[in-house]
Amino acid sequence: MMRFDLDMPAWKWPFYVTRHPFEGFEDVRWKKAYNSKVALVIVLCLFIVTVAGRLLTGFIHQTNFEKVFNVVPLFSSSVIIFFIWVVGNWSLCTLFNGEGKMQQIMCVTAYSLVPYIIGQIVYIFASNILTRQESSILTLISYLGIVWSAVLVISAIKTVHQYSMPKTILAIIFTLVAMVIIVLVLILLISLFQQVVMFVYSVYTELMYRFSM
Amino acid sequence: MPLFKKIGSAVLSAAIAVSALASSASADEAYYGYNYNWWNDPIPSQNGYVVDRVVTGTDMGVGALSEPNDIFVDDETEKIYIVDSNNNRIIITDEAMESATVLDTFTYGDEFPESKSIVKSTTLNTPKGIFVMQYKGETLIYIADSMNSRVLACYEDGTIFFEYTRPSNDLYDEEISFRPDKVVVDNALNVYVVIPSITNGMVQFSSDGTFNGYYGANRVETTAEILQNAFYSLFMNREQMQKRARAVAIEIANVDIDEQGFIYTVTSSKNTDTDVLKKLNPAGENIYLNMGLDDYMFGDVSVYYNGTTYASAIDDVEVDADGNVFLLDFTEKRIFQYSDELDLEFIFGGEGTQKGLFTSPTALETLNKKVYVTDGRTNSITIFKLTEFGEMVQEAIELFNRGLYQEAKEPFEEILLRDANYWFAYIGLGNAYYTMGDNETAMKYFYQNSRGGYNRAFKEYRLDAIRSYFSYFIIIVLVLIVFLIVLSKVRKHRKKKKAEKSAAGGDGK
Numbered sequence: 001m002m003r004f005d006l007d008m009p010a011w012k013w014p015f016y017v018t019r020h021p022f023e024g025f026e027d028v029r030w031k032k033a034y035n036s037k038v039a040l041v042i043v044l045c046l047f048i049v050t051v052a053g054r055l056l057t058g059f060i061h062q063t064n065f066e067k068v069f070n071v072v073p074l075f076s077s078s079v080i081i082f083f084i085w086v087v088g089n090w091s092l093c094t095l096f097n098g099e100g101k102m103q104q105i106m107c108v109t110a111y112s113l114v115p116y117i118i119g120q121i122v123y124i125f126a127s128n129i130l131t132r133q134e135s136s137i138l139t140l141i142s143y144l145g146i147v148w149s150a151v152l153v154i155s156a157i158k159t160v161h162q163y164s165m166p167k168t169i170l171a172i173i174f175t176l177v178a179m180v181i182i183v184l185v186l187i188l189l190i191s192l193f194q195q196v197v198m199f200v201y202s203v204y205t206e207l208m209y210r211f212s213m
Numbered sequence: 214m215p216l217f218k219k220i221g222s223a224v225l226s227a228a229i230a231v232s233a234l235a236s237s238a239s240a241d242e243a244y245y246g247y248n249y250n251w252w253n254d255p256i257p258s259q260n261g262y263v264v265d266r267v268v269t270g271t272d273m274g275v276g277a278l279s280e281p282n283d284i285f286v287d288d289e290t291e292k293i294y295i296v297d298s299n300n301n302r303i304i305i306t307d308e309a310m311e312s313a314t315v316l317d318t319f320t321y322g323d324e325f326p327e328s329k330s331i332v333k334s335t336t337l338n339t340p341k342g343i344f345v346m347q348y349k350g351e352t353l354i355y356i357a358d359s360m361n362s363r364v365l366a367c368y369e370d371g372t373i374f375f376e377y378t379r380p381s382n383d384l385y386d387e388e389i390s391f392r393p394d395k396v397v398v399d400n401a402l403n404v405y406v407v408i409p410s411i412t413n414g415m416v417q418f419s420s421d422g423t424f425n426g427y428y429g430a431n432r433v434e435t436t437a438e439i440l441q442n443a444f445y446s447l448f449m450n451r452e453q454m455q456k457r458a459r460a461v462a463i464e465i466a467n468v469d470i471d472e473q474g475f476i477y478t479v480t481s482s483k484n485t486d487t488d489v490l491k492k493l494n495p496a497g498e499n500i501y502l503n504m505g506l507d508d509y510m511f512g513d514v515s516v517y518y519n520g521t522t523y524a525s526a527i528d529d530v531e532v533d534a535d536g537n538v539f540l541l542d543f544t545e546k547r548i549f550q551y552s553d554e555l556d557l558e559f560i561f562g563g564e565g566t567q568k569g570l571f572t573s574p575t576a577l578e579t580l581n582k583k584v585y586v587t588d589g590r591t592n593s594i595t596i597f598k599l600t601e602f603g604e605m606v607q608e609a610i611e612l613f614n615r616g617l618y619q620e621a622k623e624p625f626e627e628i629l630l631r632d633a634n635y636w637f638a639y640i641g642l643g644n645a646y647y648t649m650g651d652n653e654t655a656m657k658y659f660y661q662n663s664r665g666g667y668n669r670a671f672k673e674y675r676l677d678a679i680r681s682y683f684s685y686f687i688i689i690v691l692v693l694i695v696f697l698i699v700l701s702k703v704r705k706h707r708k709k710k711k712a713e714k715s716a717a718g719g720d721g722k
Contacts, residue, residue, distance in 0.1 A: 059660055059661065059664065059667055060664055060667060060668050060671065065252050065661075067254075129675070131668050131671060131672045131675070132664070132665075132668045133668075133672075
């Protein structure tokens with residue numbers, strides 16, 4: 001007997017996965033319910049929630065003081081980190097017999113972020129209602145979201161690559177290392193390109209001085 | 214022509230007005246007033262203190278001073294005592310500071326043994342500190358006579374009644390010198406001597422000269438080095454450990470005693486912020502710790518005004534009759550005034566040679582709301598007086614600290630009119646509205662200024678809101694519950710029908 005009716009619209013899949021952390025991703029795999037549009041919307045929500053957490057958290061529970069609000073670090077700490085994770089995981093797991101494609105990794109990771117986003121939304125609302133004495137409730141909410149999402153991410157990576165549990169954990173640890181390496185290389189590249197641009201520019205100005213004489 | 218004249222006169226009057234403005238600007242102090250807000254950001258502020266005058270030794274008619282190291286004000290007689298270290302003398306003057314008497318030779322009283330009575334008189338050798346008190350109608354003067362290794366106790370005419378010398382006790386390490394730097398005496402005539410080479414605290418004598426031990430030692434700051442030492446001590450033997458550098462507490466740099474007999478100590482280390490200012494109870498424990506002010510930073514706390522995170526070297530402390538605490542920072546040559554709850558009120562002074570700036574400030578004292586600061590390089594005494602703004606702030610904070618929040622409301626409002634950046638005024642107004650029961654306004658003032666205050670006001674505000682909207686809230690909840698029950702019933706009914714239909718269809722197939 002079939003337990004669930006799996007013929008549902010694409011936007012319902014993330015919530016279905018959230019409710020079924022263990023078989024959920026198997027069903028996604030079976031139904032090939034990898035939807036990039038839904039995944040990107042979730043990533044957008046992640047970004048919005050990060051910004052909202054900085055701007056809308058109640059004053060009592062707000063720990064960082066924004067003299068000048070800058071969205072760039074928030075963008076890089078949510079969206080860019082997400083894509084670095086996807087790229088890092090893909091480039092690592094293709095070498096270690098992982099079955100997931102990059103699009104599939106992106107989708108399942110995004111799906112598993114839903115509890116974190118919901119937790120953050122609840123956190124932001126509650127932080128405007130609760131006093132300092134009740135802050136333990138807030139901590140509970142945010143930890144619940146994070147832990148649930150972490151469990152989902154592990155389950156997602158395990159399923160999408162068809163790994164065993166120990167291999168999944170190892171893969172995740174090495175993905176984190178790979179992310180650090182990617183960030184390093186990116187920074188190196190950016191500074192190199194900066195120097196190249198500066199060099200070309202100085203050659204150009206030098207030439208301009210020569211010819212204008 | 215008349216038109217030209219008119220224009221000309223207008224221009225002239227404008228020029229005069231501008232020059233008047235400029236001259237009033239040049240009459241400003243040589244330092245910029247600023248204050249720290251709750252986020253420890255330096256915010257420009259109005260000056261609370263301006264220079265009243267600068268007095269030199271010649272102004273007092275006693276010849277030039279040479280490295281004055283300490284100044285003391287006897288609050289009861291309002292006499293000012295200046296320690297003129299390199300001239301080996303004490304200068305006694307009054308508030309006007311126009312004339313002074315000099316105390317440089319001291320005679321031994323009758324109670325001293327023969328050997329000293331023969332010498333009869335003695336002089337000082339680089340005195341560093343002084344303490345004066347009224348006791349049973351007598352003026353007792355205690356002088357930290359540094360290079361003579363003693364603390365002289367004498368009357369105002371120079372008759373010595375006691376000499377506190379190096380303790381011949383096992384507790385006092387033989388290798389440590391006895392060079393008294395500063396001295397205070399409590400109401401029971403116990404003498405506390407600050408000695409720069411001792412890290413155990415101050416040396417405490419009872420009035421008869423017996424050594425009572427050390428008082429008010431500082432804590433050792435937990436640094437990486439100490440953790441490393443603790444780790445090594447797990448497997449190193451004693452000899453190996455002795456070769457490692459030992460971590461010791463920072464020595465006490467200066468001391469003051471307030472009217473209730475609490476002793477305040479400061480340390481003047483640039484790289485530690487542990488126990489910079491302590492208020493000691495008779496057991497030698499820091500009261501500020503119980504007030505929850507453990508991690509309080511004194512002096513310049515921010516990078517904007519001094520370049521490093523913490524570099525203040527607090528050299529002197531003074532507690533005035535109202536409980537205000539003044540700290541003298543040797544690094545930036547600034548004076549910091551705190552209220553008795555350690556709320557920063559004013560910062561003034563600075564480094565330089567202009568009026569109101571110092572090159573080597575050594576000590577500070579207060580008398581009748583005026584601040585006296587000695588400078589060991591320019592050999593002068595700078596006297597600061599409160600500005601109108603400063604008086605206002607002092608009045609408001611005094612009311613505030615006595616718990617009269619509503620009475621403090623008006624002065625705080627006036628302060629905000631003059632300086633909208635004065636952070637503490639927002640706290641004061643928030644508390645005023647909070648005690649008046651106007652939680653919403655209180656929240657407005659506490660917002661971005663005090664998390665604790667906002668929390669309190671918000672709690673009351675929320676309670677009020679729940680109380681006034683409770684019936685609506687309950688109605689909404691009840692309606693929701695009923696709606697959900699109905700919804701689930703309807704769903705079940707539909708499902709049942711569907712199942713029946715599909716079952717019927719299946720039969721049909």
